[in-house]
Amino acid sequence: MQCLGRWLLAVSLLSLSPATAHADERDYCPARPGLGTPACTTAPGHVSVETGLADWQRDADADQRTDTLLIGDTLVRIGLNETIEAQIGWTPFGHVRARDKATGTVDRQGRVGDALLGIKANLRHPDGRGLAIALQPFVTVPVGRGPVGAGDWGAGLVAPVTWDLSDTLNLEISPEIDASVDADGNGRHFAYSGTVGLGLAVTDAVTGTAEVQAARDEDPSGRTTGLEGSVSIAWMAADDLQFDIGGVAGLNRNAPDAEVYVGVSRRF
Numbered sequence: 001m002q003c004l005g006r007w008l009l010a011v012s013l014l015s016l017s018p019a020t021a022h023a024d025e026r027d028y029c030p031a032r033p034g035l036g037t038p039a040c041t042t043a044p045g046h047v048s049v050e051t052g053l054a055d056w057q058r059d060a061d062a063d064q065r066t067d068t069l070l071i072g073d074t075l076v077r078i079g080l081n082e083t084i085e086a087q088i089g090w091t092p093f094g095h096v097r098a099r100d101k102a103t104g105t106v107d108r109q110g111r112v113g114d115a116l117l118g119i120k121a122n123l124r125h126p127d128g129r130g131l132a133i134a135l136q137p138f139v140t141v142p143v144g145r146g147p148v149g150a151g152d153w154g155a156g157l158v159a160p161v162t163w164d165l166s167d168t169l170n171l172e173i174s175p176e177i178d179a180s181v182d183a184d185g186n187g188r189h190f191a192y193s194g195t196v197g198l199g200l201a202v203t204d205a206v207t208g209t210a211e212v213q214a215a216r217d218e219d220p221s222g223r224t225t226g227l228e229g230s231v232s233i234a235w236m237a238a239d240d241l242q243f244d245i246g247g248v249a250g251l252n253r254n255a256p257d258a259e260v261y262v263g264v265s266r267r268f
Contacts, residue, residue: 026127030265031075033232033244035213036174036195037136037160040128041120042079047268050075055261061253067097070113070148083126087138089116094148111148115141132162140181151185154178170199172211183221191217197230205236212251226255240267 029040032050042048052073059066075089091113098107118138125132136158142149156178163171174195179188197211211230217223232246241264248259 028236028240028242028265028267029128030234030242030244031077032263032265033234033246033261034172034197034209035211035228035230035248036172036197037158037176038128038172039122039125039132039134039160039162041083041122041126041134042077042085042267044079044081046079048077048265049268050077050263050265052261052263055259055263057248057256057259059250059256063101065099065101068148069095071095073113075116077120083122085120087116087118087120087136089118090114091144091148094144096147109147111145113144113148114150115143117141128162130164132160134160136160142181146185150181152181152187154181154188156180168201170201172197172199172209180217180219183219187220189218189220191215191219207234207236208232209234215255224254225252227251228255241265 026043028048029038029042030048030050031038032052052070055070055073057068059068070091071094072092073089074092075087078086078088080086093110094113095108095110099105116138118136120134120136122132122134138156138158140150140154142152145151156176158174158176161173165171172195174197176193176195178191178193180191181187182189193213193215195211195213197209199207199209201207209230209232211232213228213230215226215228217226227250228248229251230246230248232244234242234244236242243262243264245262246260248256250257
């Protein structure tokens with residue numbers, strides 16, 4: 001918690017720097033919804049609060065079915081200058097229900113999740129227009145408890161790239177490497193993933209996105225490669241307010257079966 005407190009203090013001091021007139025012209029670009037990560041950054045002097053109001057996931061195999069519900073999963077993005085933003089994330093509550101198919105026994109656990117601390121540095125076009133490129137290193141801090149929290153610290157790097165193919169069609173690529181926490185909550189292992197998506201501006205306010213993600217996990221308990229597909233819709237209700245809804249489907253046995261979520265993003 002001391003690490004989190006120092007991070008918050010440093011970000012607060014940096015965010016006191018004045019915003020420029022150019023930053024005020026930048027369109028709002030939330031990081032949600034979807035599996036991928038946009039390359040745009042929050043304009044200096046602004047704060048984006050992006051919350052998953054509810055996120056339900058189901059994962060079942062021959063022995064057990066697990067349902068996970070996350071409430072209020074939030075990412076705060078703070079524009080520090082024209083190209084860099086700070087990120088603070090936290091899951092305030094998660095509920096996991098596991099049912100043993102053989103015995104019918106049900107185990108329920110409600111827990112606080114972990115915190116995320118990160119930086120996104122844009123290398124080209126911080127407003128996300130044209131061809132935009134960024135680097136996003138992050139660490140996860142084990143402030144929560146399993147099964148919602150990971151049980152140990154982790155780290156990773158995302159290198160998002162977005163490209164406007166036309167006035168209405170956008171290509172998004174999000175490669176990621178991670179030092180992921182082991183399944184037993186003690187130690188880390190190598191993991192990596194890649195997400196490719198196409199976003200279509202249906203109207204000036206509504207955007208639909210279709211994505212595919214492949215993820216390789218080298219956990220000591222067993223190496224797996226998961227494949228998922230996702231569809232999401234974002235509605236920009238105002239210049240600084242977005243609502244979203246989305247769904248994810250597992251495309252092989254190593255991915256969770258299904259996920260449905262709804263969220264809201266607000267810029268201040």
